Amino acid sequence: MSQSVINQGFHFTLHKRLSRSSLARAGVIVTPHGSIKTPAFIAVATKAAVKRVLPEYMYDIGAQALLANAYHLYLQPGAELVEEAGGLGRFMNWPGPTFTDSGGFQVLSLGSGYKKVMSMEVSEGVDSSLLVPMRRRLAVVDSDGVNFKSHIDGRLHRFTPELSMQVQHGLGADILFAFDELTSLHDPYVYQQESLTRTHAWATRSLKEMSRLRAAHPERPYQALFGVIQGAQYEDLRRQAATYMSKLPFDGYGIGGALEKSQLGMIVRWVNEILPESKPRHLLGISEPDDIFIAVENGIDTFDCVSPTRIGRNGAAYTPDGRVNLTAKRYERDLQPVVPGCICYCCSNYSRAYIHHLFKAKEVTGGTLLSIHNEYFIISLVDQIRESIVSGTFFDLKRTWLGRYYQHT
Amino acid sequence: MSQSVINQGFHFTLHKRLSRSSLARAGVIVTPHGSIKTPAFIAVATKAAVKRVLPEYMYDIGAQALLANAYHLYLQPGAELVEEAGGLGRFMNWPGPTFTDSGGFQVLSLGSGYKKVMSMEVSEGVDSSLLVPMRRRLAVVDSDGVNFKSHIDGRLHRFTPELSMQVQHGLGADILFAFDELTSLHDPYVYQQESLTRTHAWATRSLKEMSRLRAAHPERPYQALFGVIQGAQYEDLRRQAATYMSKLPFDGYGIGGALEKSQLGMIVRWVNEILPESKPRHLLGISEPDDIFIAVENGIDTFDCVSPTRIGRNGAAYTPDGRVNLTAKRYERDLQPVVPGCICYCCSNYSRAYIHHLFKAKEVTGGTLLSIHNEYFIISLVDQIRESIVSGTFFDLKRTWLGRYYQHT
Numbered sequence: 001m002s003q004s005v006i007n008q009g010f011h012f013t014l015h016k017r018l019s020r021s022s023l024a025r026a027g028v029i030v031t032p033h034g035s036i037k038t039p040a041f042i043a044v045a046t047k048a049a050v051k052r053v054l055p056e057y058m059y060d061i062g063a064q065a066l067l068a069n070a071y072h073l074y075l076q077p078g079a080e081l082v083e084e085a086g087g088l089g090r091f092m093n094w095p096g097p098t099f100t101d102s103g104g105f106q107v108l109s110l111g112s113g114y115k116k117v118m119s120m121e122v123s124e125g126v127d128s129s130l131l132v133p134m135r136r137r138l139a140v141v142d143s144d145g146v147n148f149k150s151h152i153d154g155r156l157h158r159f160t161p162e163l164s165m166q167v168q169h170g171l172g173a174d175i176l177f178a179f180d181e182l183t184s185l186h187d188p189y190v191y192q193q194e195s196l197t198r199t200h201a202w203a204t205r206s207l208k209e210m211s212r213l214r215a216a217h218p219e220r221p222y223q224a225l226f227g228v229i230q231g232a233q234y235e236d237l238r239r240q241a242a243t244y245m246s247k248l249p250f251d252g253y254g255i256g257g258a259l260e261k262s263q264l265g266m267i268v269r270w271v272n273e274i275l276p277e278s279k280p281r282h283l284l285g286i287s288e289p290d291d292i293f294i295a296v297e298n299g300i301d302t303f304d305c306v307s308p309t310r311i312g313r314n315g316a317a318y319t320p321d322g323r324v325n326l327t328a329k330r331y332e333r334d335l336q337p338v339v340p341g342c343i344c345y346c347c348s349n350y351s352r353a354y355i356h357h358l359f360k361a362k363e364v365t366g367g368t369l370l371s372i373h374n375e376y377f378i379i380s381l382v383d384q385i386r387e388s389i390v391s392g393t394f395f396d397l398k399r400t401w402l403g404r405y406y407q408h409t
Numbered sequence: 410m411s412q413s414v415i416n417q418g419f420h421f422t423l424h425k426r427l428s429r430s431s432l433a434r435a436g437v438i439v440t441p442h443g444s445i446k447t448p449a450f451i452a453v454a455t456k457a458a459v460k461r462v463l464p465e466y467m468y469d470i471g472a473q474a475l476l477a478n479a480y481h482l483y484l485q486p487g488a489e490l491v492e493e494a495g496g497l498g499r500f501m502n503w504p505g506p507t508f509t510d511s512g513g514f515q516v517l518s519l520g521s522g523y524k525k526v527m528s529m530e531v532s533e534g535v536d537s538s539l540l541v542p543m544r545r546r547l548a549v550v551d552s553d554g555v556n557f558k559s560h561i562d563g564r565l566h567r568f569t570p571e572l573s574m575q576v577q578h579g580l581g582a583d584i585l586f587a588f589d590e591l592t593s594l595h596d597p598y599v600y601q602q603e604s605l606t607r608t609h610a611w612a613t614r615s616l617k618e619m620s621r622l623r624a625a626h627p628e629r630p631y632q633a634l635f636g637v638i639q640g641a642q643y644e645d646l647r648r649q650a651a652t653y654m655s656k657l658p659f660d661g662y663g664i665g666g667a668l669e670k671s672q673l674g675m676i677v678r679w680v681n682e683i684l685p686e687s688k689p690r691h692l693l694g695i696s697e698p699d700d701i702f703i704a705v706e707n708g709i710d711t712f713d714c715v716s717p718t719r720i721g722r723n724g725a726a727y728t729p730d731g732r733v734n735l736t737a738k739r740y741e742r743d744l745q746p747v748v749p750g751c752i753c754y755c756c757s758n759y760s761r762a763y764i765h766h767l768f769k770a771k772e773v774t775g776g777t778l779l780s781i782h783n784e785y786f787i788i789s790l791v792d793q794i795r796e797s798i799v800s801g802t803f804f805d806l807k808r809t810w811l812g813r814y815y816q817h818t
């Protein structure tokens with residue numbers, strides 16, 4: 001079985017579906033800068049740098065592609081500079097495939113103080129009716145685009161679907177996302193509907209602007225554009241979004257928006273049952289091993305996540321028995337590798353006690369080593385998941401792997 | 410011409426003297442963990458880690474040996490742990506030769522708040538007679554050793570020559586230094602004399618303790634012990650120290666103590682005219698290219714320095730035309746490498762604009778890249794110096810190189 005979509009240097013080939021009852025699948029995305037075997041974890045290089053880790057280490061541990069952030073790079077150093085430098089990959093010394101997200105998420109979170117709002121959402125006792133107006137006040141969405149303040153210097157900026165495309169075109173990644181509006185779980189249903197209509201109009205405008213840019217720069221390698229499916233926690237809206245977007249000539253799709261962890265699999269399934277099987281599907285910003293299994297099981301091909309470096313900088317490591325924190329006193333004299341038997345650079349060459357020492361000594365290479373381990377851990381988990389789809393043992397792997405990982409947590 | 414001192418796995422071979430009138434020389438130090446072609450720059454890994462840089466990069470740029478700090482590692486994680494981990498090199502994943510300094514400098518600087526005193530010394534208008542009593546109050550030196558407070562938690566500790574040897578023996582470096590007393594340029598002559606007598610007594614005790622430790626652990630690779638020449642800015646004391654220490658069975662020598670930059674060459678010459686030609690000589694803690702030329706010209710074989718990583722973390726880079734700061738606005742859109750034509754990892758793969766961006770974005774890999782460049786810059790300068798001694802063109806190199814470097818500063 002092999003289905004593929006070919007589009008001037010970009011195509012997706014589906015190699016294997018796990019079973020009739022599962023949406024899990026294995027394939028390969030080909031881009032002008034190389035191929036990505038799917039399912040694949042896309043490591044995050046928000047500001048055109050994987051935090052603490054030089055790209056050679058990412059390459060050595062098997063990272064297939066990196067994802068950077070249009071919002072951050074638009075504010076600094078600017079897309080023109082990255083373009084002049086030869087594009088995102090050349091700028092940050094990463095020869096492989098790259099993604100950029102649309103900036104929609106950041107414009108409506110960082111650009112509005114929304115992070116504060118989101119953390120208030122999860123606190124108990126906060127009247128959620130207050131949250132939406134607060135967000136509206138900070139980043140102003142209209143039918144044409146979003147006004148927001150830079151989180152760096154507070155200056156006012158405006159993002160539109162056209163500008164997001166121009167920025168992403170300038171950055172030069174292989175896979176781009178259409179500009180979308182991020183909603184919150186606390187936005188009322190009527191607002192979610194209204195927002196979805198806007199996101200769909202913006203999808204069409206993103207496609208149109210991208211066509212114009214491609215035509216104006218025929219010498220450029222093909223940049224694939226993925227449409228983003230919103231609709232929050234509402235089945236009808238998610239299905240409506242998937243149906244609408246399926247009809248548009250996107251090269252692939254992203255599933256975005258606020259997702260409650262408990263609903264992740266269900267929401268992804270609603271969408272992926274509708275999206276065309278021949279196009280790749282990316283889940284934006286998930287984080288934990290159980291989420292990865294659930295996403296893949298429900299038809300996701302690629303996903304990105306900042307967790308491996310974020311938890312690594314804070315002293316934490318993934319292990320087959322759950323997450324551990326190397327700054328804990330009990331690792332002070334522990335000369336074993338972080339994960340005995342792990343073949344990553346960190347575990348092959350350093351002890352828990354050494355990493356513990358680096359954190360106590362405030363040596364940032366401690367975070368480097370754990371970030372390398374954590375990226376390798378997730379990448380090799382996804383490698384195993386891919387193999388288990390091909391060999392038909394996905395559910396065995398899921399049961400064994402998650403059983404051990406969550407037994408201790 | 411070839412002279413060598415062989416001592417169970419450690420020896421120094423002198424290959425070439427530049428001329429009769431100069432003390433500059435080229436040779437090789439052989440240690441149980443590999444050889445060091447001299448003159449050599451020894452990169453600093455204070456707390457068993459080169460700041461921001463993983464050891465593979467140090468190896469790739471030609472670092473021959475790393476120097477760590479007995480004081481820091483004694484306080485944390487402790488010499489026992491490093492010993493249990495297989496020694497300093499194994500602990501920090503550095504397979505080559507290693508040095509540890511005695512802790513004398515840090516005990517009397519960090520361990521006493523002396524850094525503050527030293528910076529007051531260089532300020533104008535400070536009554537220097539106040540400084541010495543201040544230092545005495547903070548770290549208490551007696552004939553047997555030094556009481557000091559940990560700069561980490563303020564706890565009281567005591568270092569003696571015996572403890573310094575035990576700590577360094579446990580750390581397991583290839584080249585160790587005898588425990589010495591650091592004096593200040595503002596200590597009166599009479600105190601310098603008294604201190605020198607103490608340092609010499611401590612040298613004998615260091616040798617004795619090291620012999621005992623070697624005999625107790627015959628299975629261990631040979632650890633060379635270098636005696637430290639003190640005497641501040643006084644010719645008679647420096648010559649007296651060199652004469653005294655020359656008679657002791659050290660494997661090599663370190664030149665330590667407060668040095669005014671303008672007197673560096675003279676002081677090193679006083680000492681090296683007396684020290685036996687057959688043993689290697691290390692200059693502790695110099696920093697700038699002109700100091701390197703002056704040290705080598707006056708008979709220094711190895712020297713260590715934190716500057717390449719320290720200035721790199723702060724955004725500065727060595728270039729043939731002097732030091733530049735990449736955080737300056739003028740590099741914001743500059744797509745050239747830090748040093749055009751430089752073959753280091755940083756200059757081969759990244760632009761000034763990218764590094765500028767990383768610093769503005771607070772991505773610590775900016776400091777990593779500049780540290781790599783700076784370490785390579787100094788290491789390759791010393792490589793050139795070594796070749797110029799062998800080919801007899803040292804003074805041409807010195808004139809051309811320093812003329813260009815300091816023209817702009």
